[in-house]
Amino acid sequence: MTKSYVLKPSTREATELSNLRSELNPAQWDAVTFREGSCLVIAGAGSGKTRVLVYRVAYLVNSGVDPEQILLLTFTRRAAREMLQRASLVLDERCGRVSGGTFHSFASTLLRRFSKHLGLHPNFTILDRSDSEDVIQLIRTELGFDKIKKRFPRKKTLQQILSACVNKQLEIEEVLEKSHPHFLDFLGEIEALQARFNEYKLSLSLLDYDDLLVYLKLLLSTEPRIREEISSKYRFVMVDEYQDTNCLQARIASLLSSVHKNLMVVGDDSQSIYSFRGADFRNIMGFPKQNEGCKVIKLEENYRSTQPILDLTNEVIAGALRSHEKVLYSRKKSEQKPVYVETFSENEQSRFVVQRVLELREEGVALNEIAVLFRNGWHSNDLEVELSASGIPFVKYGGIKFVEASHIKDILAHLRVCHNPMDSVSWLRILLLLEGVGPQTAKDLIERIVTVRGSFDALVDKDLEKRKFFPLLEKLRDTLVAVRECHGTLGEMILIIDQYYRPILKNHYDDFQKRIPDIDSFEAIAERYRDLEEFLVEMSLEPPERSQTDVDPLDKDQEQLTLSTIHSAKGLEWHSVLILHLVDGFLPSERSLESPEEVDEERRLLYVAATRARENLYLLKPSLQSPGRGNYYQSATRGFQMVSRFLTEGDILNDKVEQWRLVPEDKPEKKDPRRSTQELMDDVHRFLAEHSKKK
DNA sequence: CTTTGCAATATTTTT
DNA sequence: TATTGCAAAG
Numbered sequence: 001m002t003k004s005y006v007l008k009p010s011t012r013e014a015t016e017l018s019n020l021r022s023e024l025n026p027a028q029w030d031a032v033t034f035r036e037g038s039c040l041v042i043a044g045a046g047s048g049k050t051r052v053l054v055y056r057v058a059y060l061v062n063s064g065v066d067p068e069q070i071l072l073l074t075f076t077r078r079a080a081r082e083m084l085q086r087a088s089l090v091l092d093e094r095c096g097r098v099s100g101g102t103f104h105s106f107a108s109t110l111l112r113r114f115s116k117h118l119g120l121h122p123n124f125t126i127l128d129r130s131d132s133e134d135v136i137q138l139i140r141t142e143l144g145f146d147k148i149k150k151r152f153p154r155k156k157t158l159q160q161i162l163s164a165c166v167n168k169q170l171e172i173e174e175v176l177e178k179s180h181p182h183f184l185d186f187l188g189e190i191e192a193l194q195a196r197f198n199e200y201k202l203s204l205s206l207l208d209y210d211d212l213l214v215y216l217k218l219l220l221s222t223e224p225r226i227r228e229e230i231s232s233k234y235r236f237v238m239v240d241e242y243q244d245t246n247c248l249q250a251r252i253a254s255l256l257s258s259v260h261k262n263l264m265v266v267g268d269d270s271q272s273i274y275s276f277r278g279a280d281f282r283n284i285m286g287f288p289k290q291n292e293g294c295k296v297i298k299l300e301e302n303y304r305s306t307q308p309i310l311d312l313t314n315e316v317i318a319g320a321l322r323s324h325e326k327v328l329y330s331r332k333k334s335e336q337k338p339v340y341v342e343t344f345s346e347n348e349q350s351r352f353v354v355q356r357v358l359e360l361r362e363e364g365v366a367l368n369e370i371a372v373l374f375r376n377g378w379h380s381n382d383l384e385v386e387l388s389a390s391g392i393p394f395v396k397y398g399g400i401k402f403v404e405a406s407h408i409k410d411i412l413a414h415l416r417v418c419h420n421p422m423d424s425v426s427w428l429r430i431l432l433l434l435e436g437v438g439p440q441t442a443k444d445l446i447e448r449i450v451t452v453r454g455s456f457d458a459l460v461d462k463d464l465e466k467r468k469f470f471p472l473l474e475k476l477r478d479t480l481v482a483v484r485e486c487h488g489t490l491g492e493m494i495l496i497i498d499q500y501y502r503p504i505l506k507n508h509y510d511d512f513q514k515r516i517p518d519i520d521s522f523e524a525i526a527e528r529y530r531d532l533e534e535f536l537v538e539m540s541l542e543p544p545e546r547s548q549t550d551v552d553p554l555d556k557d558q559e560q561l562t563l564s565t566i567h568s569a570k571g572l573e574w575h576s577v578l579i580l581h582l583v584d585g586f587l588p589s590e591r592s593l594e595s596p597e598e599v600d601e602e603r604r605l606l607y608v609a610a611t612r613a614r615e616n617l618y619l620l621k622p623s624l625q626s627p628g629r630g631n632y633y634q635s636a637t638r639g640f641q642m643v644s645r646f647l648t649e650g651d652i653l654n655d656k657v658e659q660w661r662l663v664p665e666d667k668p669e670k671k672d673p674r675r676s677t678q679e680l681m682d683d684v685h686r687f688l689a690e691h692s693k694k695k
Numbered sequence: 696c697t698t699t700g701c702a703a704t705a706t707t708t709t710t
Numbered sequence: 711t712a713t714t715g716c717a718a719a720g
Contacts, residue, residue: 076709154705156713209710273708276708375707376707438696699718700718701716702715705713
């Protein structure tokens with residue numbers, strides 16, 4: 001006789017998903033179980049936004065949706081990876097197969113597949129900002145604008161103008177009026193340059209960051225069959241950090257979901273910090289109006305930070321121009337208010353951070369649970385020196401990336417021409433490195449290469465034999481051929497290039513000694529890749545960050561302190577957060593002061609930074625900008641610095657923070673916490689004396 | 696044509 | 711301060 005035996009679902013799945021409801025608040029539950037149609041989730045900082053996305057993915061997959069039919073567009077690939085990893089923990093490895101990435105990387109993949117519909121080569125090159133600038137420079141001379149008597153904008157400015165046109169979908173005239181009115185005289189020239197720029201890039205299959213979005217939008221809007229194919233493939237589309245999308249991205253999201261209209265966007269208008277890049281918060285505010293029947297879900301309970309931290313951040317955001325109705329609240333009680341510390345010099349600030357980090361570690365807070373945040377890349381320079389001296393390992397996010405160093409770009413250029421031999425920007429770079437080759441010769445050579453559709457043999461043409469640099473060209477060609485025929489890892493390819501490149505490096509950079517270790521660590525990174533295209537795409541779209549342990553890769557897995565620009569800290573959280581340089585002119589940045597909207601964005605920046613903290617928040621303000629460090633005339637005109645205007649509002653300094661006063665080890669603390677003028681002057685003299693000693 | 700050396704000039708945040 | 715632009719020398 002056969003007996004039926006009921007097999008229950010896997011316990012993991014059962015417990016995880018059945019407990020779901022009890023683990024989520026009603027609003028979160030609504031968002032997680034939302035299925036068809038459009039939905040806007042307004043998610044305040046720390047309100048479990050990631051959790052909602054993760055659980056929704058798990059929920060959909062569990063209900064039988066093929067993971068590949070879910071598209072998750074995030075701001076960084078790191079965010080996507082983290083989310084899918086967490087989803088796999090909740091459910092199973094099926095979640096790892098969810099499609100996703102950044103708008104740009106998604107565009108890169110789709111455009112390669114459908115390149116012929118746009119007249120592109122599938123091996124197109126992605127230009128970073130400085131590559132675009134080089135192309136602009138090339139065109140500027142080609143059109144003869146370098147000979148204009150009056151001062152023509154520099155390549156950097158031109159790139160900014162053209163990029164703003166794309167990202168904000170404006171005419172050149174409008175951009176000039178708004179941000180560069182003094183260049184309005186050149187309107188005609190800039191327009192001509194723009195036309196030639198776009199034509200040029202298309203003809204050589206060079207795409208800058210903006211083009212990736214432009215061409216994806218073009219593909220989706222002009223090819224209905226492709227749009228339907230793609231939109232039917234991705235039945236559920238989710239966009240994270242929607243407040244930081246620009247109008248192109250919003251349009252793309254809507255085109256991607258045109259067949260089924262299943263589009264969920266998640267974001268928080270008070271965390272919009274990318275308007276300088278064309279992000280438009282109206283995308284998120286206007287979403288319900290543009291999508292009929294859109295469901296709006298608000299998540300307002302904060303699960304991340306303690307109430308005292310939220311008391312501070314609520315106050316900061318309350319001063320914003322745009323009214324924010326949200327007031328975040330938390331059940332995490334704590335006696336500890338955020339700490340505000342005025343240090344005397346920048347170096348004192350660094351020493352405070354080092355000491356505090358060491359103490360926190362003593363208290364059992366892991367190093368990767370601590371982050372130091374700041375407004376721009378070089379704000380951490382002094383701290384980095386101090387950290388290295390104390391042997392604290394760290395990773396730095398944001399600021400200058402190491403693939404942007406010119407010697408690394410040189411090597412990348414050699415790889416790039418192997419992938420797309422029409423890549424004239426890379427050719428220019430490669431050729432200018434050769435002794436005896438200047439802009440003119442390089443231009444001629446590139447022309448030869450392009451006319452034979454990228455054959456390397458154009459480098460060793462008979463009529464070049466007499467030129468003195470001919471032997472160099474032969475070597476170059478042999479190297480590139482060897483790389484192209486190398487079927488090993490990218491590390492091996494770089495080794496081949498390095499053999500050829502090392503003498504050039506020594507010849508070309510007088511500080512070549514310092515650059516050699518970089519090449520070695522670049523090679524180590526490249527060792528992980530086998531596919532040239534994948535490597536190049538990743539290097540331009542998700543380049544590796546600079547870390548202290550890159551220098552000695554022995555202890556790779558050890559804990560590291562995070563240093564990060566506030567922009568790169570978006571979406572992340574730490575147990576303890578220290579914010580540097582809360583000085584008026586740094587945050588808000590001096591350059592934002594003319595426009596109230598920009599100051600408002602700086603305020604949101606502070607808001608984002610402060611809401612990263614779970615338990616401890618330290619706000620630091622050095623009083624004196626060190627002379628001789630950083631920006632010359634900033635320090636010269638400033639000297640003493642005022643605390644950021646965002647902290648002087650209301651009762652923040654009196655009530656929302658606990659002020660710490662630094663005292664030297666040997667002196668007992670005085671009753672009056674304020675520094676007397678005499679003391680202050682003593683400090684100044686001590687400081688100046690110390691400083692002149694160093695010189 | 697290239698290279699070199701001097702003068703001017705603009706400085707954030709990122710895919 | 712670092713980078714770019716310009717002019718003169720090689």
